[in-house]
Structures are given as C-alpha cells and as structure tokens.
Amino acid sequence: MTVRAVQQVIDGLASGSIYGALALALVLAHRATGVVNFAQGQMAVVSTFFAWSFVQAGLGVIPAVVLTVAASLLFGAAVERVAMRRFERESPMIAIVATVGLLLLLNGMSSLIWGYELKAFPPAFSSGTLRAGGAVVSITALGTFLVLVAVVLLLYALMMRTRLGLALRAVADNPDSSALSGLPVGHLLMVGWGLAAGLGAIAGCLVAPKLYLDPNMLAGVLVYALAAAVLGGFDSPLGAVVAAWIIGVSENLAATYIGFIGNDLRISVPLLLTVLVLLFRPQGLFGRREVVRV
Amino acid sequence: MRRHRRWFTGAVLAGGIIVLAVFPLNSTPYTNYQIALVATYAVAILGLNLVSGYAGQISLGQSAFFGLGGYCSAIATVKAGWPLPASFLLACALPAAVGLVVAIPAVRLRGHGLAIFTLALPLIGVALAKRYADLTGGSEGLGARISQAPAWTGLDRDQWTYYVVLAIAGALFLLARNMVTGRLGRALSTIRENEVVAVSMGISPQKYKALAFAMAATFGGAAGWLYVYTIGFISPVEMEFLLSINLLAMMVVGGMGSVLGSLLGGVLYVYIPIAVGTVDPVRTTLLYGAILVLVLFFAPGGIARALHRAGDWLGGARAGSGPGPQRPSAATTAEQGVSPMTKT
Numbered sequence: 327m328t329v330r331a332v333q334q335v336i337d338g339l340a341s342g343s344i345y346g347a348l349a350l351a352l353v354l355a356h357r358a359t360g361v362v363n364f365a366q367g368q369m370a371v372v373s374t375f376f377a378w379s380f381v382q383a384g385l386g387v388i389p390a391v392v393l394t395v396a397a398s399l400l401f402g403a404a405v406e407r408v409a410m411r412r413f414e415r416e417s418p419m420i421a422i423v424a425t426v427g428l429l430l431l432l433n434g435m436s437s438l439i440w441g442y443e444l445k446a447f448p449p450a451f452s453s454g455t456l457r458a459g460g461a462v463v464s465i466t467a468l469g470t471f472l473v474l475v476a477v478v479l480l481l482y483a484l485m486m487r488t489r490l491g492l493a494l495r496a497v498a499d500n501p502d503s504s505a506l507s508g509l510p511v512g513h514l515l516m517v518g519w520g521l522a523a524g525l526g527a528i529a530g531c532l533v534a535p536k537l538y539l540d541p542n543m544l545a546g547v548l549v550y551a552l553a554a555a556v557l558g559g560f561d562s563p564l565g566a567v568v569a570a571w572i573i574g575v576s577e578n579l580a581a582t583y584i585g586f587i588g589n590d591l592r593i594s595v596p597l598l599l600t601v602l603v604l605l606f607r608p609q610g611l612f613g614r615r616e617v618v619r620v
Numbered sequence: 621m622r623r624h625r626r627w628f629t630g631a632v633l634a635g636g637i638i639v640l641a642v643f644p645l646n647s648t649p650y651t652n653y654q655i656a657l658v659a660t661y662a663v664a665i666l667g668l669n670l671v672s673g674y675a676g677q678i679s680l681g682q683s684a685f686f687g688l689g690g691y692c693s694a695i696a697t698v699k700a701g702w703p704l705p706a707s708f709l710l711a712c713a714l715p716a717a718v719g720l721v722v723a724i725p726a727v728r729l730r731g732h733g734l735a736i737f738t739l740a741l742p743l744i745g746v747a748l749a750k751r752y753a754d755l756t757g758g759s760e761g762l763g764a765r766i767s768q769a770p771a772w773t774g775l776d777r778d779q780w781t782y783y784v785v786l787a788i789a790g791a792l793f794l795l796a797r798n799m800v801t802g803r804l805g806r807a808l809s810t811i812r813e814n815e816v817v818a819v820s821m822g823i824s825p826q827k828y829k830a831l832a833f834a835m836a837a838t839f840g841g842a843a844g845w846l847y848v849y850t851i852g853f854i855s856p857v858e859m860e861f862l863l864s865i866n867l868l869a870m871m872v873v874g875g876m877g878s879v880l881g882s883l884l885g886g887v888l889y890v891y892i893p894i895a896v897g898t899v900d901p902v903r904t905t906l907l908y909g910a911i912l913v914l915v916l917f918f919a920p921g922g923i924a925r926a927l928h929r930a931g932d933w934l935g936g937a938r939a940g941s942g943p944g945p946q947r948p949s950a951a952t953t954a955e956q957g958v959s960p961m962t963k964t
Contacts, residue, residue, distance in 0.1 A: 362735065362736070364680070364735070364739075409913070412917065413916065416920070417676075419672070419676055419678060420916065420920060422678050422735060423678070423868070423869075423872050423912070423916065424913070424916050426678075426680075426865050426868055426869065426912070427869060427909050427912035427913040427916060428909070428913070429865065429909070430865060430866070430869060430905050430906070430908050430909025430912065431906065431909035431910060431913060432909075433905055433906075433909070434902055434903070434904075434905040434906025434907070434908075434909055434910075435906060437902040437905070437906075438902060438903075438906060442902060545743070545861055546743060548739070549739055549740045549743060552736045552739060553736070553740075556729065556736055588751075590747045590750065590751055591744065591747050591748070591751070593740060593743045593744060593747060594740070594744050594747075596740070597737065597740045597744070600737075601725045601726075601737075604725060604728060604729060605725055605728070608728050608729060
C-alpha cells in the first residue's frame with residue numbers, strides 16, 4: 327500500500343516534470359511579452375517533429391534532442407519576431423487570439439508535413455528500473471525529473487548570474503525603461519521566446535515516447551502546464567515548477583485512489599486544484615499580489 | 621443620416637427575411653441542411669461573442685457547451701421521451717448552470733483566467749461522454765432524429781428543419797442584440813475598457829463577467845440542440861477542443877463584438893471547407909488558422925467592422941459614427957483613442 331503510494335508519487339513527479347518544462351516555457355514567454363501563449367504546446371510539437379526527423383535521418387536520440395533544442399531557440403525567436411511582435415502592444419485579448427491562430431496554423435502545417443498517424447519516438451532513457459526500499463523507480467521517471475531539475479538550475483544561473491539574464495529580467499519588468507537604458511528590447515523578446523521554445527522542445531521530447539508523436543500530442547499536457555503556470559502565479563518560474571510537481575503527484579494519486587476520477591477524468595484534477603487554490607489565493611501560490619492603480 | 625441608415629437596414633432585413641422564407645421551397649435538401657447548420661454555428665459563435673467580444677474574456681470551451689446541449693437534446697428526447705420544447709429548455713439551462721459554476725471561480729483570476737479554465741472543459745466533456753456510454757452512446761455517439769414536419773404543413777423534413785432552426789436562431793440573435801445594446805452591453809463594454817471605472821460606477825466586473833459567460837454557455841447549449849435537430853446525431857467529436865478554437869477563430873474573422881460578425885462567422889465556418897472543396901479536417905484547420913492570422917494582421921476588427929467602414933465610406937460619413945450593433949473591438953478602439961464610454 328505505502329510502497330504503491332511512493333511509486334505513484336515518483337511517477338507523479340516525473341509527469342509533473344514534463345508539465346513543469348512546458349509551464350516554464352509559458353512563464354518565460356509571458357514574462358518576456360506579457361502574452362499567454364496558447365500555441366506553446368503546438369510549438370513544442372513542431373520541435374518534437376524536428377527531433378523525430380533528425381532521428382529518422384540517422385542521428386542518435388541525445389544529439390537529435392540537443393540539435394532540436396538549438397533549432398527551437400531560433401524557431402521561437404522567429405515566431406516572436408514574425409508572428410507575435412505586431413500584437414504585443416495590442417490588447418491582451420488580440421494577442422491571445424493571435425496565439426490561437428498560431429496554434430491552428432502550426433497544427434495544420436505539421437499535419438500536412440508529417441501526417442497525423444501516431445509515430446513512435448525513441449526514449450532518451452533506458453527502460454530499466456531501480457529498486458530503492460520496496461519501491462521500483464523507472465529510470466525514465468528519474469531521468470525526466472533530473473532533467474527538469476538541471477533545466478531549472480541552468481535557467482536560474484542564466485537569469486541571475488549573467489548580463490543577458492539581467493537584461494531579460496529588466497525587459498520583463500519594464501520594457502519602456504529598458505529601451506531608454508539602451509537595451510535592445512526587440513532582440514531580448516526574441517531571446518525570451520526562443521528560450522521558451524527550447525524548453526517546450528525538451529518537454530515534447532521527454533513525453534513523446536510515452537504519448538506517441540502526432541500533431542495533437544500536447545493538447546492535454548498544455549492544460550496541465552497552464553494550470554501549473556496559473557497555480558504558480560504565472561510570473562514565477564520556481565512557482566510554475568513546484569505547482570507542476572504538485573499537480574503531477576495529486577493527479578496520479580487521485581487517479582489511483584479516487585474511484586470516480588480514474589484514468590479518464592484525471593484531466594479534471596488540475597482544474598479542481600486550481601479552483602481550490604485560487605479561491606483563497608487569486609494571485610497563485612508564488613505570484614505577487616497585483617495592486618490596481620488608477 | 622441616421623434615419624436614412626435605419627430605413628436602409630430595415631429594408632435589407634425585410635428583404636432578407638423574405639428571401640430566407642421562400643428559399644428552401646426551391647432548393648435541395650443538402651443546401652437547406654447546410655443553411656440550418658450555418659444558423660446553428662452562428663448561434664454558438666454569437667454566444668462566444670457575448671463573452672469574448674463584449675465582455676473581453678476569451679473562452680476556449682464553447683464546444684463543451686455545444687456538446688452538452690446536443691447531448692441534453694438527444695438524451696432527453698430519445699432516452700427519456702421528453703417533448704421537444706422541454707428538451708430545448710434543458711439544453712439551455714444545464715449548460716447555463718455549468719457555465720455559471722465554472723465562471724464564478726474563473727472570473728476571480730486576473731488577466732485571462734477564463735481562457736485557461738475553459739481550455740479544460742472540452743477535454744473533461746469528451747472524457748465524460750465516453751465514460752457514460754450507456755447514456756451517451758460512447759465514442760459511437762447517439763442518433764436522435766427528432767425533427768419531423770407536421771403533416772398539415774406539407775413540408776419535407778429538410779424544409780421544416782430549416783424553418784425551425786432559422787426561427788430559433790433568429791429569435792436568439794434578436795435576444796442577443798437587445799441585450800448588447802441595452803444595460804448589459806453598456807456594463808460589459810465599460811468593464812472591457814476599464815475595470816476600475818466600472819467598479820467606481822457600481823458595476824461589478826466579476827458578476828457581469830460570470831453572467832456573460834453563463835449567457836455564452838446558454839447560447840452554446842442552444843446551438844447544440846439546433847445541431848442535433850438538424851443532423852440527428854451527436855458524438856464526442858462535436859465536443860472536441862478543436863471545434864472551440866475553430867469557432868473562436870471564425871468569431872474573430874467575422875467580427876468580435878458584433879452581432880452581424882457572429883452571423884458571418886457561422887457562414888464562414890460552414891462554407892470555407894466547402895469553398896475549397898475539402899472535408900479533410902487538416903486542411904480546414906490550416907485554412908481557419910491562416911485566415912484568422914491574415915484577418916488579425918490586416919483587418920483586426922474582422923469582416924463586420926471592415927464592411928461597416930466600407931458602408932461609412934460609401935455613405936460619406938466618418939468611420940465609427942454609424943449606429944447599429946457593431947462595437948469597435950478593443951484593438952480598434954485603442955487605435956482611435958476613443959472609448960465607447962466617452963460617447964454615451
């Protein structure tokens with residue numbers, strides 16, 4: 327009983343890590359341009375198709391993923407510059423609708439290019455298991471978790487320890503003052519979106535072996551990632567990751583131990599959790615309380 | 621000028637009603653069903669427009685209410701043997717109740733909380749529809765041929781369906797138009813432009829946003845009923861997330877914050893796939909997305925707004941001074957630097 331619960335928690339942390347990677351992407355794009363990017367999942371799917379194509383071309387999984395992350399940095403930057411730049415200064419609603427348009431476009435294009443039959447994606451980790459106490463931990467789960475931890479640490483170092491990170495934070499905080507201080511705001515927005523797309527690529531490649539690759543692969547994951555971003559406060563990268571883990575674990579436990587939820591309704595767990603938290607903390611777990619000034 | 625315009629609008633409406641009334645008598649059943657579908661999707665888009673175009677909240681869950689309304693009508697009539705009007709009321713009331721329950725916590729979120737919440741609704745709806753297969757027919761769906769022309773009319777089934785669907789859709793459009801030009805519409809546009817001003821005027825943004833969302837759900841449910849009445853069938857596919865975003869796309873293309881735009885959105889939703897001669901959902905998605913992005917780039921107010929401007933230009937008036945249900949979208953308003961509030 328307890329062993330089973332421990333295992334559920336570990337699996338939950340693993341799927342939470344995938345939600346967390348995409349949630350981090352959402353938070354980064356949101357901090358850069360103030361837009362909730364509903365196409366983030368679809369962009370990640372396109373990245374995963376890149377990786378799949380690299381693997382088909384004969385590359386190993388790890389080099390393919392690394393190459394994909396690099397390509398996704400450019401892809402995200404290009405999307406920001408070409409498609410989104412125009413809408414960022416408009417009302418947030420128009421910007422969101424633009425991301426929905428992007429979602430439809432990318433969905434249609436990837437179906438057209440790669441087709442919509444399910445594709446097997448090679449796993450980055452071996453399928454073995456580790457035994458610790460009574461619990462069996464799959465290497466995939468552990469690897470996924472560690473990848474996210476590494477990503478968070480890297481991102482933290484980038485944001486807090488480099489000049490680029492400082493500039494990115496400045497632009498997120500106040501684009502107008504940053505521009506007046508001589509920062510290349512446009513380029514930094516592209517960097518923000520590029521980083522987000524890179525994170526999305528990691529999430530896509532981590533989850534693709536389990537879900538199989540098709541143009542709609544991340545529609546469900548996006549719901550979890552958005553819930554995690556909201557729960558974490560949408561401006562806090564750490565909050566998004568912690569919230570994603572909370573969601574992953576509680577989803578797994580609910581699906582196992584609450585008969586009514588079962589496997590098919592687990593998607594309702596992040597929603598219920600978010601409702602509960604937001605009723606008491608509208609700004610999210612880690613978000614700053616927003617004060618409206620007249 | 622204003623009186624002249626009103627007379628013109630009246631004449632166009634009367635002419636349109638006569639054409640629509642005579643039309644099905646000489647057309648094919650295929651076309652009649654198609655036009656009934658246009659009206660059906662136009663009602664769903666109209667509901668979406670109430671919450672998005674007027675209240676300024678993006679909803680990505682309209683297909684959940686569409687499907688819920690559809691299942692209400694099919695289950696109530698086929699499984700429970702309810703009369704049609706009762707099933708219509710159920711198809712409006714249940715989505716409204718669900719919409720309200722979802723909206724009350726969602727509107728507490730700043731920014732676009734509703735969008736994020738509603739994203740999950742179609743996924744939950746599909747899962748529920750598949751789980752309770754006894755009731756819903758599961759993945760195969762549920763057949764419900766509920767439309768039948770009374771003998772005294774001498775009409776065929778397709779003609780009768782056409783009249784019923786268009787009459788209900790017309791009534792709903794009239795209802796929506798009266799709502800958005802009245803007190804509710806003014807309150808919503810104030811909230812959309814500036815929440816602080818709204819609060820200081822005693823308008824509760826949360827209350828009105830929740831109300832708008834419940835109305836949107838009601839219209840979505842009614843559209844689901846119309847869909848089952850026209851097609852005689854409902855399945856989880858009609859609930860899927862893709863329908864929600866396609867409807868959203870066509871709403872923006874037709875014209876956000878415009879009753880006429882919702883109608884145009886319905887026309888486009890049904891006729892774009894037909895016009896390019898493809899029923900391949902992949903191509904359609906690509907096309908909807910491409911058209912949405914193009915419209916956002918070149919005519920952010922949508923086609924209704926562009927038509928309105930063209931009409932003003934032809935009439936020699938300045939843009940934005942005409943009457944009618946059209947409201948400038950938030951974007952065009954910001955562009956002009958004028959909020960509807962300053963005019964009223």
